[in-house]
Amino acid sequence: MPFDRKPKPRRRAEPSVHRTIGEISVSLRSDVPQVLDDFASLYPAGPRHPVAGGSPEAAGWPETTGTPESVIHLEVRRAGRSRLGRRLARVYADGVEVGGLRPRNGLFPLVEWGINLRVIARRPEYLQLHAASLACGGEGFIFAGDSGCGKSTLAAILMAHGWGYLCDEFALVDPPTLRLHPFPKALCIKAGSYPLVRRLGLRFARRRDHLKELKGRVGYVSPHDFGPDTIAPPTPVRFILFPKYEPGATPSLEPISRARAGLDLYRCCFNRHAFREGALPALSRLVAQARCFRLTVGEPEATVRLLESLASEPGATEVSGSPAAIGSPGATGAPAAIGAPLASASAATRAAPPAGAATPARAWRPIRGAGLPARHDPVARLASRREMLRVGAKFAYVAPTVLTLTAQQAFAAPSAPSGLCSTGVVTGGLCETDTDCCSGQCQLGFCT
């Protein structure tokens, strides 16, 4: 008899969840239990304190910690079904819709993106770079690049080898101190890296994958699964790297000039519109205290060995001078970019040390007058340059080059646009246009 059957117990979902991610508190309210469960499983419960100067409980929000600026309110609301019968929902970040209608397996990536958007808007005091940030032996590493260059996977690999975690999406740099601050979000791993992540012994939250725009299927790994002391404290930046994954390639590091790194970092800066020109002095100081490389990511173990050798090499904390090239011999017999033959004779010219020099690699080298001391600090370098001019020596000539970055180019990587919507009318949460074109219309707080 159907009427005798006991009613199936309905799952009683927690209506809201509060979690702390670094310095950011997030309250998520949802009538879709799956989203709450995903969120709760990825981030540990934090302390619950009343919001300063407010009564969120009156509005139905759970108690939160921190100042109002650091609390993000997210909401996921059901929104009917699609024509095919799929259940849909919408995501709101601080009352503003993020993205459009999404099926259930596409909701959590949008929640994560909503957190990103609000952090960008709420924490303008930080220089926010689109980069993974990690720490090794107290040295901060920035791995900057567009979406899809392998930041998160590289972060997972390094964390599995004991590196400290700051974030896989943001490098939050405090301009006065130039320290990286932790924002330990869950690592977002694309389906192509699932086997690698499983080989590292990591598990995806609730063994579930999600559908993310542009990236396809993704899974999330909690940084707290790596161990209790995974999250690094604020760390000074010592290395800035621009990774690129090449399957089967030998991992290598190619030194680049600090100015070029500054240009590329400016391109990766989420909130440079808020800093206006103020971002450039901060970026200049940031690159001036770091060593900058292009990183070819290949086999994971070899990549980790390469980066750990970089972090532990003497002079790793050196704050000025051109990046030293170390590793295997290059085509000219001079030290080459780490782990790889020299890419070009031009690079050889720039990386080759003067004969007899103790420290290799300067941006220039003497053609004549070999044997003069090579030093890294700029004052000594200028002195030796004057000395060389006095004896009539000249330097290797590199034709003048200009590289530009326009507002249109920024955030418009051809393969994977990763920019922020600039108009407040969010189209899928992503937009190829630059925030500079916003002209104050944005309701999400991107504009100043």
Add this chain to the structure above:
Amino acid sequence: MAAGEPVRAAGLALSVPCRSTAESAAHAFAAQSAPDAALRRSPCCTRRPDVREYPIDNEALIYDPQAKVLYHLNETACRVWRGCDGRTVDHLAAALSATYDVDKATAAGHVAQLIGLFEIGGLLAREAADAL
């Protein structure tokens, strides 16, 4: 920068070979772009005063606040940029030739090319650009 890597400037894509990698190619490049005598001797360029320069090591970033464009100048371009205070192409080329292992004709070609890029980017003062 790797030899032959395209140099993008305000919509232009130029391939600037390096002498260290292709000396003959550089000579050919210089021959193609060698400025005429009148241009070489005329006071060519003055930087726009509102363009900000951020020196980093021997290179620099320069920012055009009007166009919101950021430029990265390598060491040589940086020297030319700093020399854009009313000097002639000849003067700038001579300075480069005195410092670097490059002949004056090649340097003059590169300087003229570079100043052309500055002009296209609108980085030079108006009267100086008109003089070009």
